[in-house]
Amino acid sequence: MPARHGAPMPPRTPAGSIRDLHRTMALADDARIAEIVTLVDSLPERGAADALLVPLRGRLLQIRPTRRTSFTRLLFTPANAVVVAAAQWRRTGVTLPRTGLCCLVKQVRAQLGPVAAEFDARLADATTEDRVIILREGQLLWCLAADVLRSAGMPDDWVRETGLAAADYTSVARGLAALLHVASRIEAFADRVGAGCGVPRAQIQACLAEAVAWSSDAPGGRGIKDAPGGTGIKDAPGGAAAIGMLVGVLLARLPRPEDILIAADDVGHAAGDPSVRQACDLAIDGVLAGGLAHAQDNDIGAATRELAHLAGLLDALEKPGPACRPARKSAVMALRRETDAACRQRFETDMAHCIAAALDLFDGGTPGGEAMLLEATMRDLRKFEAVARRFGGGPGYDRGLSDAATALARPFLSAAAPSGAIACNVARSIEILAGPEAGLAFLTSQPGL
Amino acid sequence: MLQGGRLRRIPPAARLGRLQDSPLEAIVPNPSGGRGVYVLPWTDIGALCRPTMHDTMLVRRLSTPIEGIERDLTPGRVRDAARAIALQGLAGQQAASAAEASIKRRDEGLLATRFTLLMVVTEQMEARRLMEPARLEQEPLEIEQRGGLVLVRLARELGQPPQRMSGLLDQLALQFLDVGCGLGMANASLPSLVSNLGVLRNELSVWAQSEQASGTDDNDPVVRAASRTAVAVAGAAEITAQMARVALDAARARLGDMPGLLRAILADTSEIARCCDQASWLLDGWEQIWLTWHASPGALSHHDAVRAIGRQIPALPDEAEGWLGLPAGTAEQLFRRPPPERAAFRDTGSHFETIARNEHFRALAD
Numbered sequence: 001m002p003a004r005h006g007a008p009m010p011p012r013t014p015a016g017s018i019r020d021l022h023r024t025m026a027l028a029d030d031a032r033i034a035e036i037v038t039l040v041d042s043l044p045e046r047g048a049a050d051a052l053l054v055p056l057r058g059r060l061l062q063i064r065p066t067r068r069t070s071f072t073r074l075l076f077t078p079a080n081a082v083v084v085a086a087a088q089w090r091r092t093g094v095t096l097p098r099t100g101l102c103c104l105v106k107q108v109r110a111q112l113g114p115v116a117a118e119f120d121a122r123l124a125d126a127t128t129e130d131r132v133i134i135l136r137e138g139q140l141l142w143c144l145a146a147d148v149l150r151s152a153g154m155p156d157d158w159v160r161e162t163g164l165a166a167a168d169y170t171s172v173a174r175g176l177a178a179l180l181h182v183a184s185r186i187e188a189f190a191d192r193v194g195a196g197c198g199v200p201r202a203q204i205q206a207c208l209a210e211a212v213a214w215s216s217d218a219p220g221g222r223g224i225k226d227a228p229g230g231t232g233i234k235d236a237p238g239g240a241a242a243i244g245m246l247v248g249v250l251l252a253r254l255p256r257p258e259d260i261l262i263a264a265d266d267v268g269h270a271a272g273d274p275s276v277r278q279a280c281d282l283a284i285d286g287v288l289a290g291g292l293a294h295a296q297d298n299d300i301g302a303a304t305r306e307l308a309h310l311a312g313l314l315d316a317l318e319k320p321g322p323a324c325r326p327a328r329k330s331a332v333m334a335l336r337r338e339t340d341a342a343c344r345q346r347f348e349t350d351m352a353h354c355i356a357a358a359l360d361l362f363d364g365g366t367p368g369g370e371a372m373l374l375e376a377t378m379r380d381l382r383k384f385e386a387v388a389r390r391f392g393g394g395p396g397y398d399r400g401l402s403d404a405a406t407a408l409a410r411p412f413l414s415a416a417a418p419s420g421a422i423a424c425n426v427a428r429s430i431e432i433l434a435g436p437e438a439g440l441a442f443l444t445s446q447p448g449l
Numbered sequence: 450m451l452q453g454g455r456l457r458r459i460p461p462a463a464r465l466g467r468l469q470d471s472p473l474e475a476i477v478p479n480p481s482g483g484r485g486v487y488v489l490p491w492t493d494i495g496a497l498c499r500p501t502m503h504d505t506m507l508v509r510r511l512s513t514p515i516e517g518i519e520r521d522l523t524p525g526r527v528r529d530a531a532r533a534i535a536l537q538g539l540a541g542q543q544a545a546s547a548a549e550a551s552i553k554r555r556d557e558g559l560l561a562t563r564f565t566l567l568m569v570v571t572e573q574m575e576a577r578r579l580m581e582p583a584r585l586e587q588e589p590l591e592i593e594q595r596g597g598l599v600l601v602r603l604a605r606e607l608g609q610p611p612q613r614m615s616g617l618l619d620q621l622a623l624q625f626l627d628v629g630c631g632l633g634m635a636n637a638s639l640p641s642l643v644s645n646l647g648v649l650r651n652e653l654s655v656w657a658q659s660e661q662a663s664g665t666d667d668n669d670p671v672v673r674a675a676s677r678t679a680v681a682v683a684g685a686a687e688i689t690a691q692m693a694r695v696a697l698d699a700a701r702a703r704l705g706d707m708p709g710l711l712r713a714i715l716a717d718t719s720e721i722a723r724c725c726d727q728a729s730w731l732l733d734g735w736e737q738i739w740l741t742w743h744a745s746p747g748a749l750s751h752h753d754a755v756r757a758i759g760r761q762i763p764a765l766p767d768e769a770e771g772w773l774g775l776p777a778g779t780a781e782q783l784f785r786r787p788p789p790e791r792a793a794f795r796d797t798g799s800h801f802e803t804i805a806r807n808e809h810f811r812a813l814a815d
Contacts, residue, residue: 194750195750195751195752196751196756197671197672198671369542379801379802379805383802420537424537424538428502431501435499436499440502440506443502
């Protein structure tokens with residue numbers, strides 16, 4: 001298209017082409033998506049190419065391809081759990097709008113000067129799998145970035161680049177700064193959880209107390225004003241208000257929400273600062289707002305993990321304790337009900353598919369390796385169901401499992417006896433669904449076994 | 450699902466006047482970590498755990514008399530039964546394929562062990578007659594021929610038909626298959642497991658030390674409990690390995706006089722079996738522990754592995770003290786289990802993960 005004033009315009013991609021591209025990418029297999037991600041990650045200036053990944057974010061969370069660890073990715077690693085799309089972002093001080101990341105990283109890079117380039121050089125060959133490098137470099141970068149963001153003023157292009165209000169900068173930057181200041185501890189906590197250990201409440205409390213104290217010392221750390229029309233903490237002391245994002249990350253990454261809530265309450269008491277509790281409440285509300293989506297996660301393993309996490313939080317919120325609020329009770333109950341309904345629906349759908357696949361498989365003769373996949377799917381469904389029961393619907397799940405086992409056994413009870421191998425496979429499937437007694441009853445009903 | 454437990458046949462005297470569905474009983478270490486063991490009939494096992502379909506079928510098979518005779522359960526017999534059940538597919542596809550491969554491997558091992566024993570007996574008999582001893586590098590056919598002659602001579606000495614000597618050698622090969630003998634001794638299943646226990650001991654000790662050193666809080670109860678468990682398992686592994694080495698050496702020492710050994714077998718066929726079984730009894734349950742640790746970090750984290758194996762330390766058989774000349778009560782002192790740790794926070798259907806993992810280990814086990 002010719003420019004209106006004679007200067008050539010950069011070529012623009014027609015909206016239709018972008019849509020076609022998104023559609024093609026939505027149909028791409030995991031390997032192809034990993035290739036596209038590697039290509040985009042390797043671009044020196046991602047710019048518009050980054051938009052290619054927007055519709056893939058859900059898939060990326062599922063397939064988790066190995067990616068290059070860039071300066072930007074390293075900087076936001078501790079905050080990943082609270083990064084949300086601009087449309088989902090609320091002025092609660094708990095989440096980080098994705099549209100703000102670019103501006104924030106530019107600001108940190110500018111302030112660090114040649115040090116940023118040194119990070120680039122050291123990260124040149126690192127990937128998201130290189131945990132040792134991430135922790136080593138992160139330890140350095142997160143502290144430097146926290147200091148920058150704690151005292152920096154709003155970049156000139158903030159409003160233009162991010163689409164956010166000028167007043168949002170302070171809460172976003174200070175919240176991220178507080179989080180980054182204790183990021184090394186959070187990553188160590190996450191590693192402990194990954195290693196099968198819990199995190200002692202005393203350590204969580206020390207982490208929160210450190211973040212509050214550090215944020216309170218910041219220039220202008222007290223008296224952060226909430227954005228006009230916002231729903232966050234108004235006129236709250238900066239130190240406490242800034243820990244909302246940190247609490248959100250802790251709630252998302254650590255397994256015992258009650259420990260985090262009690263620790264935060266104790267820190268608030270110790271600091272004589274009621275806004276710690278307010279920040280905590282906002283973080284909880286943020287987690288609750290995204291709770292229902294977990295039941296619909298395509299990856300049933302991820303859905304089970306997230307639902308277990310959510311169930312733990314709901315249990316903690318219903319128990320008498322620092323986070324138990326009469327005002328929240330109805331919201332918690334509603335979320336429990338909605339999650340229960342979503343879980344039951346998913347369970348019924350997935351189980352129906354699973355049984356249909358099983359009957360096809362057993363009908364076709366010796367199932368071989370496919371039987372292992374089928375059993376793995378059934379076990380995943382049982383794990384999902386075990387967690388889903390925490391939201392309610394116990395008798396419904398019992399009935400569903402019993403019906404599924406009956407449906408699986410029926411063709412083999414009425415027709416000619418299956419071969420020994422098939423009978424064992426069917427019995428094992430029934431055992432997974434309805435318990436060893438049901439499996440044994442089927443097995444012993446088969447002649448010759 | 451019986452962690453660290455054993456099965457044994459209920460003595461006939463104890464069965465009198467009691468209606469038993471199964472002639473087996475389970476011996477389970479005190480789950481609280483305290484002294485002593487629980488002994489309960491298999492029919493009451495539901496009080497401790499919920500056996501899987503595979504477990505029930507295994508127990509049914511073990512309960513069935515062999516050729517009309519109720520034989521004592523030995524670790525070897527339990528392993529044979531487990532292989533047969535796995536072969537049916539009751540422990541999953543992977544375990545079925547592994548059982549098939551294991552049976553083939555054992556058949557080949559049996560041939561090799563028999564050949565080694567034939568060489569040993571030939572060497573000893575020829576040395577006794579001041580002839581040139583057979584050497585390993587000699588052609589197998591030649592040794593087979595000379596061995597055949599030696600067996601005929603030995604049969605004449607013992608007043609037995611030659612076929613009987615061949616049968617005795619087969620029987621002996623079965624006993625020494627897992628104990629190992631000759632050049633391939635270290636590759637037999639029991640010496641391999643002893644060697645793995647050495648690795649387990651070292652790795653657990655190093656891990657416990659590194660955990661204590663890297664703990665961000667000295668009073669962290671999780672780190673302290675895990676380290677304590679790792680040290681306890683490492684200690685038990687070391688003692689078990691030492692005891693098993695003594696038992697294996699004692700069994701192999703019997704091969705020093707093969708003519709005498711064959712004569713002894715003629716008098717009492719079960720004596721050498723009992724001798725060879727001692728190492729099996731001592732090591733019973735440790736393969737699962739080794740596999741659990743070896744699977745971490747991967748299938749499970751080091752912490753989860755330590756938590757699991759802490760519950761699996763098997764009770765040492767009472768007879769072990771007699772075999773090794775230890776004072777009464779030593780086993781209980783040495784094999785005190787660490788107290789159970791606080792329940793794991795993961796509650797996402799861990800029962801299914803445990804079964805899947807056990808079946809995977811079943812596939813890896815010999």
